[in-house]
Amino acid sequence: MxxxxxxxxxxxxxxxxxxxxxxxxxxxxxxxxxxxxxxxxxxxxxxxxxxxxxxxxxxxxxxxxxxxxxxxxxxxxxxxxxxxxxxxxxxxxxxxxxxxxxxxVGRGPDQERVQFNDYIRLHTYLRNRMAGRSVELFMALFLDNRNGLICETCSEGSIAHAPVYVRNVVHAALSSGSARVVVAHCHPSASKNPSAGDIEMTRRLKEGLATVDIGLLDHVLIAGDEAISFTTKGLL
Known part of the structure; x- marks a missing residue:
């Protein structure tokens, strides 16, 4: 067969x-x-x-x-x-x-920190991690004050939802000594439109991080081969 x-x-x-x-x-x-x-x-x-x-x-x-x-x-x-x-x-x-x-390889040679000095490098990094997923994935990138990657976390969800806990993101940001955070999630359906839930979750993350003086630099939606920036779209 x-x-x-x-x-x-x-x-x-x-x-x-x-x-x-x-x-x-x-x-x-x-x-x-x-x-x-x-x-x-x-x-x-x-x-x-x-x-x-x-x-x-x-x-x-x-x-x-x-x-x-x-x-x-x-x-x-x-x-x-x-x-x-x-x-x-x-x-x-x-x-x-x-x-x-x-x-x-994406993290750079000799364990050097990846520097996200522009959106092209950030979006390429996230697409390499998240494009083609069959379920939703939520990632958080924890950055130093020069936008160098300290560490990252990720969690898998279902085909239409990935759980996000503001408290966990804030705790990880504090524990890693981050100056700012980038979060991202993917749509297995390749829909390029952030949902109302995506926008509300972004607002809660931004407010939660602000209470400890850590900035939310961007929320990036990976839809197929495209990366959609909440900051660029005025949603952050």
Missing amino acids: PYQCLTGPGVAEMLTQFDYNAINVGDAVARASAQGPEALTDAELLAALLRGGDAAHVGRLASELIHYYGSLARIINDPPEHLLGVAGAEAATTIGLMRQLIQR
């Missing part, structure tokens, strides 16, 4: 009609060596990274994952517990290592 590699709920129904072209992992690796990794398709790149003892299985799995999720970003950003059920333990572990590598 065409879905025997994937095991998650509802996967069989989504994959039954798909005509698979399993990736030849050896050919993909050889072409990457000769022409550079940019010569590979998304499925070939994923297969090359997942390669192990059973090349035929890995090639098939890579094709199925790309079809099931639709993009590499959705695979990398899928919650680990869901990815485990879909791809299996070995592939989920490898993809988790890829995710960690991407996140560490």
Whole structure:
């Protein structure tokens, strides 16, 4: 059957009609060596990274994952517990290592603090963390007085809601010695319109942080590949 590699709920129904072209992992690796990794398709790149003892299985799995999720970003950003059920333990572990590598590179070399000196860098950082999520994710970035990243926190919610607790954000800001905070959340639906709840939550966060003399620099909504700034839209 065409879905025997994937095991998650509802996967069989989504994959039954798909005509698979399993990736030849050896050919993909050889072409990457000769022409550079940019010569590979998304499925070939994923297969090359997942390669192990059973090349035929890995090639098939890579094709199925790309079809099931639709993009590499959705695979990398899928919650680990869901990815485990879909791809299996070995592939989920490898993809988790890829995710960690991407996140560490984004933090800068030698553990240097990322400096958010402009909106382009801030929005790129947040898109890399949040684009393609299948559930809402809320993140808080805690910054020093030069907009350098001290630390970050994140929490996952459902497909339409991520819980936010003002007290927890304020406590984390104080504990980390932050001068200002940026918060962000994503819309899995790719809707670019902040909800009334988003706007009200932003107001409460700003007021809560202000009581301890910490500024809320921005609230960024990630919708698909776009980043919408509450500050720029006059909502902060």
